[in-house]
Amino acid sequence: MTDGTEPGFIELAEVAKAFQVRRKAGRLRRSRHEVRAVDGISFTVGRGEMVGYIGPNGAGKSTTIKMLTGILVPSSGRIRVAGIDPSRERTRLARRMGVVFGQRTTLWWDLPLRDSYELVRRMYRVPYDTYRKNLDRCVELLDLGPLLATPVRQLSLGQRMRGDIAAALLHDPEVLYLDEPTIGLDVISKARVRDFLREVNASLGTTVLLTTHDLTDIEQLCRRVMVIDHGRLVYDGGLAGLHEVGESERTLVVDLAREMAPIEGVPGARTVKVEGPRQWLAFPASQSAAPVVAAVAERWPLVDLSVREPDIEDVIARMYTGRAE
Amino acid sequence: MAESFGRAASVRHGVRAYLLIVAMWVRSTLTYRASFVIMAVGNAAGSGLEFVAILLMFSHIDALGGFGLPEVALLYGASATALGLADLLLGNVERLGSRVRDGTLDVLLVRPAPVYVQVAADRFALRRIGRPLQALAVLGWALTRVQVDWTPGRVVLVVAMLLSGAAIFGAIFTLGAAFQFVAQDAAQVQNSFTYGGNAMLQYPPTVFSRELVRGATFVIPLAFVNWLPALRLLGRDDPLGLPGWVDFLGPVVAAVMCGGAALAWRAGLRGYRSTGS
Amino acid sequence: MFWHRTAGGGAVGGAVALYAAVARGGFRRYATYRTATAAGVFTNTVFGCLIAYTFQALWHERPHLGGYDQAQALTFVWVGQALLATVALTMGGGFHEEMQERIRSGDIAVDLYRPADLQLWWLAADLGRAGFQLLGRGVLPMVAGALLFDLALPASPLLWAAFLASVALAVTVSFALRYLVALSGFWLLDSSGVAVLSGLAAMFFSGTLLPLRVFPGTFGEVVRMLPWSSAHQVPADVLLGRYPGLGLLGALAFQAGWAAVLLAAGRLLQAAATRKVVVQGG
Numbered sequence: 001m002t003d004g005t006e007p008g009f010i011e012l013a014e015v016a017k018a019f020q021v022r023r024k025a026g027r028l029r030r031s032r033h034e035v036r037a038v039d040g041i042s043f044t045v046g047r048g049e050m051v052g053y054i055g056p057n058g059a060g061k062s063t064t065i066k067m068l069t070g071i072l073v074p075s076s077g078r079i080r081v082a083g084i085d086p087s088r089e090r091t092r093l094a095r096r097m098g099v100v101f102g103q104r105t106t107l108w109w110d111l112p113l114r115d116s117y118e119l120v121r122r123m124y125r126v127p128y129d130t131y132r133k134n135l136d137r138c139v140e141l142l143d144l145g146p147l148l149a150t151p152v153r154q155l156s157l158g159q160r161m162r163g164d165i166a167a168a169l170l171h172d173p174e175v176l177y178l179d180e181p182t183i184g185l186d187v188i189s190k191a192r193v194r195d196f197l198r199e200v201n202a203s204l205g206t207t208v209l210l211t212t213h214d215l216t217d218i219e220q221l222c223r224r225v226m227v228i229d230h231g232r233l234v235y236d237g238g239l240a241g242l243h244e245v246g247e248s249e250r251t252l253v254v255d256l257a258r259e260m261a262p263i264e265g266v267p268g269a270r271t272v273k274v275e276g277p278r279q280w281l282a283f284p285a286s287q288s289a290a291p292v293v294a295a296v297a298e299r300w301p302l303v304d305l306s307v308r309e310p311d312i313e314d315v316i317a318r319m320y321t322g323r324a325e
Numbered sequence: 326m327a328e329s330f331g332r333a334a335s336v337r338h339g340v341r342a343y344l345l346i347v348a349m350w351v352r353s354t355l356t357y358r359a360s361f362v363i364m365a366v367g368n369a370a371g372s373g374l375e376f377v378a379i380l381l382m383f384s385h386i387d388a389l390g391g392f393g394l395p396e397v398a399l400l401y402g403a404s405a406t407a408l409g410l411a412d413l414l415l416g417n418v419e420r421l422g423s424r425v426r427d428g429t430l431d432v433l434l435v436r437p438a439p440v441y442v443q444v445a446a447d448r449f450a451l452r453r454i455g456r457p458l459q460a461l462a463v464l465g466w467a468l469t470r471v472q473v474d475w476t477p478g479r480v481v482l483v484v485a486m487l488l489s490g491a492a493i494f495g496a497i498f499t500l501g502a503a504f505q506f507v508a509q510d511a512a513q514v515q516n517s518f519t520y521g522g523n524a525m526l527q528y529p530p531t532v533f534s535r536e537l538v539r540g541a542t543f544v545i546p547l548a549f550v551n552w553l554p555a556l557r558l559l560g561r562d563d564p565l566g567l568p569g570w571v572d573f574l575g576p577v578v579a580a581v582m583c584g585g586a587a588l589a590w591r592a593g594l595r596g597y598r599s600t601g602s
Numbered sequence: 603m604f605w606h607r608t609a610g611g612g613a614v615g616g617a618v619a620l621y622a623a624v625a626r627g628g629f630r631r632y633a634t635y636r637t638a639t640a641a642g643v644f645t646n647t648v649f650g651c652l653i654a655y656t657f658q659a660l661w662h663e664r665p666h667l668g669g670y671d672q673a674q675a676l677t678f679v680w681v682g683q684a685l686l687a688t689v690a691l692t693m694g695g696g697f698h699e700e701m702q703e704r705i706r707s708g709d710i711a712v713d714l715y716r717p718a719d720l721q722l723w724w725l726a727a728d729l730g731r732a733g734f735q736l737l738g739r740g741v742l743p744m745v746a747g748a749l750l751f752d753l754a755l756p757a758s759p760l761l762w763a764a765f766l767a768s769v770a771l772a773v774t775v776s777f778a779l780r781y782l783v784a785l786s787g788f789w790l791l792d793s794s795g796v797a798v799l800s801g802l803a804a805m806f807f808s809g810t811l812l813p814l815r816v817f818p819g820t821f822g823e824v825v826r827m828l829p830w831s832s833a834h835q836v837p838a839d840v841l842l843g844r845y846p847g848l849g850l851l852g853a854l855a856f857q858a859g860w861a862a863v864l865l866a867a868g869r870l871l872q873a874a875a876t877r878k879v880v881v882q883g884g
């Protein structure tokens with residue numbers, strides 16, 4: 001019913017997942033307690049969107065992906081992907097989605113890549129023409145040609161990842177989930193994977209949800225980013241907006257005529273570092289740099305200056321620590 | 326009616342997926358032909374050695390527990406064929422525990438095919454055909470040597486014995502795999518009932534204590550794999566003195582076991598999907 | 603596999619400390635698999651019972667077969683079950699699968715260049731593993747067997763001490779055989795076939811299926827001289843007091859001899875493998 005035209009292609013409403021964890025308490029006794037890996041998450045992703053899903057280790061990213069793909073059944077809440085409840089109709093949804101796990105392959109370990117693809121074609125009942133067309137495109141864009149006869153276990157990590165991504169796309173999935181698709185890859189492989197994902201999203205309109213530790217992935221691929229921490233969604237919006245939420249700061253770097261005591265008394269700014277005649281002043285990213293520059297230039301012997309934009313890694317790190325405290 | 330239609334379709338779908346995966350593995354196995362032949366022969370020799378041990382015993386004796394060599398060979402052949410078939414077709418489910426541990430079960434859960442089918446078919450090892458072939462050869466020899474007045478009914482009894490025996494062993498493999506959802510390192514336990522069961526069923530029930538035979542009849546109904554039908558075939562009384570019609574219950578017992586195994590598997594998978602471990 | 607460097611080294615004392623640490627690591631590593639150990643104890647006990655019943659029937663027909671009375675024959679069965687995991691020759695579960703995998707993946711090239719001796723390293727780890735398996739998987743099935751059946755366990759502490767020495771030698775012979783099997787992976791694309799054949803030979807020629815003294819005529823005599831008899835037949839006979847007086851030393855010397863020969867063969871093969879790796883670059 002919600003299929004196709006509606007913006008909510010992926011819908012989560014108050015989704016939670018709690019695990020019972022047994023811990024050692026003394027030599028033999030074990031105590032049970034509940035861990036809420038995902039603690040009431042709601043969001044929607046429209047068809048054709050490409051969304052980054054980030055958070056520290058153990059924040060609940062993988063658990064969310066596992067619920068979206070139907071591997072795990074949520075403890076509470078409602079999930080719909082293309083109108084389908086993933087945990088109830090796992091195999092029906094499987095035909096319409098592609099999944100890539102960065103840490104483990106979905107390919108058959110001992111089979112050559114080509115045989116794995118052939119098996120995917122038959123298992124997903126992909127019409128031969130579609131399969132041929134998709135495989136050709138993947139082979140070309142991911143440079144898989146020389147690898148097709150190689151058993152998966154002999155592939156390098158980067159080669160395997162490219163092979164896995166191709167396998168996830170042979171059946172024209174409407175949605176592609178990638179769990180850490182660039183983990184452990186070298187710079188060139190990362191660039192190739194990113195180019196390919198951008199191309200797939202743009203030309204085929206495939207909805208993409210990816211988790212990653214590498215924020216460059218997000219910066220280069222996603223207009224929208226969701227941040228999860230301690231099982232809760234702490235941010236959902238554009239990349240730029242992250243800075244405001246994360247209380248990120250820009251830095252004014254000033255070179256003075258000589259070594260001086262740390263600059264004081266500039267409204268909205270504070271000196272964070274002094275190194276010889278060079279000093280660093282931090283001020284809120286939302287604030288204009290002009291009054292800070294003017295205030296410094298007025299009272300100190302300014303030789304040169306530059307403004308540094310906030311680093312997204314710092315922003316995210318600050319968000320995580322901010323919540324943890 | 327709609328539901329039964331849907332169930333038939335999903336069974337057909339599952340069988341198709343099983344055959345697809347199996348065919349792929351057979352093809353890939355046959356690319357290393359020499360290695361395959363060595364492994365298949367080794368597999369046959371492995372179960373053959375157990376029969377050699379029986380032959381060595383009979384070089385010292387004429388009867389064991391009142392059974393002569395051809396009769397023991399019949400028991401051996403029937404049980405080993407049943408176990409060999411189950412092991413060939415479903416034996417890989419015993420790797421479930423390691424799949425849970427290394428997380429590759431998740432990969433199977435995102436594919437459009439039943440997880441059980443994928444676990445059973447993955448890494449299908451054609452070399453395991455060595456055991457049932459070797460066992461069938463012993464069974465064939467035994468059937469020509471035992472004193473049986475062959476009728477069509479008795480031929481059906483032999484075929485039903487092998488098929489329900491394979492189904493019973495297959496159900497035990499599956500129950501063992503379902504148990505591994507709970508205890509991932511416990512793959513060995515099911516060996517007690519499959520390979521251990523086979524080691525027991527090779528010998529006449531008269532060799533074992535009454536309690537053991539009773540346990541193998543009523544608790545884990547291994548006696549229906551070969552003991553009860555074979556005793557009927559050989560015209561011998563069963564040591565528990567059960568009514569005669571019990572000897573023909575093999576297929577029923579097999580069906581019940583398979584049903585129970587299916588329920589256990591589902592419960593195990595449901596538990597996994599709610600706990601992720 | 604864990605690599606544990608000791609500082610300095612060079613001295614014999616350092617080497618002993620190193621391999622002792624490796625052995626402790628092997629012991630501890632297997633001690634963490636609690637469920638697997640429990641499952642193994644269960645399986646060994648079930649198999650022990652089943653084989654014991656068939657042996658009871660066999661010895662009922664032919665008392666004193668192979669020179670054993672019934673209690674001795676049953677003891678033979680339970681010694682076999684107690685040693686199955688410890689000796690690890692018939693079933694998987696030892697170091698060799700890991701070593702095979704390292705050869706297959708090429709990681710072994712790294713191992714060959716370590717400052718520790720490859721064979722001694724693995725031997726120490728395997729002895730540590732065997733030590734745990736003897737305690738964890740040997741004792742309980744033996745106790746179960748003694749409770750369920752009449753066994754002929756000796757009272758003499760000397761026999762038990764000799765038995766323990768014989769078990770240590772059994773593990774060493776088993777190690778040396780499995781080391782050869784694993785090394786075959788340098789020349790064969792897939793050494794699992796060799797491993798299967800080796801396991802079968804071990805099952806048949808160690809006495810696990812049937813005591814080797816029951817094997818007839820010349821065949822029996824030859825089989826009793828093969829290295830596999832060190833794995834089950836000899837330790838069981840040591841415990842059952844089948845070697846009177848100096849014969850006990852002879853039995854241990856027989857095992858030690860095979861251990862030396864097979865370990866030496868392993869060294870030769872290892873040297874050849876190293877040359878092969880150097881020439882072919884793995």
